[in-house]
Amino acid sequence: MSDPDTTPPTMKKHTPYRPTDDPLTVARDLNRILAQRRSIRHFSTKPVPQELIEELVRAAGTAPSGANKQPWRFVAVSDPALKSQIRAGAEAEEREFYAHRASKRWLDDLAPLGTDSDKPFLDDAPWLIVIFKLVHDDDGGQVYYIDESVGIAAGMFLAASHLAGLATLTHTPSPMKFLCEILNRPKYERPFLLIPVGYPADDCMVPDITRKPLNEVMVVHR
Numbered sequence: 001m002s003d004p005d006t007t008p009p010t011m012k013k014h015t016p017y018r019p020t021d022d023p024l025t026v027a028r029d030l031n032r033i034l035a036q037r038r039s040i041r042h043f044s045t046k047p048v049p050q051e052l053i054e055e056l057v058r059a060a061g062t063a064p065s066g067a068n069k070q071p072w073r074f075v076a077v078s079d080p081a082l083k084s085q086i087r088a089g090a091e092a093e094e095r096e097f098y099a100h101r102a103s104k105r106w107l108d109d110l111a112p113l114g115t116d117s118d119k120p121f122l123d124d125a126p127w128l129i130v131i132f133k134l135v136h137d138d139d140g141g142q143v144y145y146i147d148e149s150v151g152i153a154a155g156m157f158l159a160a161s162h163l164a165g166l167a168t169l170t171h172t173p174s175p176m177k178f179l180c181e182i183l184n185r186p187k188y189e190r191p192f193l194l195i196p197v198g199y200p201a202d203d204c205m206v207p208d209i210t211r212k213p214l215n216e217v218m219v220v221h222r
């Protein structure tokens, strides 16, 4: 006879959990593939099916979140008119940023990337995914660790897109209030990241940057 169920009444039923049986091989493979991800600023206009975007959002939505409240909304835009409005809104903020808001030091740090206020990728990329964070639930309930939760989901979206062979950019025009207006979102949804998704342009170039070696990013106590 099986043990009687001793799960407290407020606790959800628990199910068994089985991770991979070859962790080092999987980790090495993942590292090799993820190391090839780059922020892309020159997109092809080649279409990406909505079904593929939906799977990527499902993947992102598997992220851990405070009390499993999943305080995010992924608004996926392929409508060319809306993309143009978003581009106009973003470029207006970026012009302010490059002309006035950014400090000299910030502009110096950005110079190697070659960025400016011109954002043609917002028209070219077949999809713009605007991630909103929810400051409360759809039913008004409390949410927890919002930035951590949405940040993790965003990272998982970037990783999933890359694994699926798609290019992304984590674009951060600031402030992003224009996105609430253009996309007609309720007040409790706050723009978090604007992510163009698609294929890189054939002639796409990326800055020749490096990642820090492990000894600069990791400290071990054993």
Ligand code: IYR
Residues within 6 Å of the ligand: 094, 097, 110, 113, 115, 116, 117, 171, 172, 173, 174
């Ligand atoms: N949002 C601006 C500026 C910018 C800021 C950072 I920090 C970057 O890593 C890259 C760009 C832009 O997108 O041009």
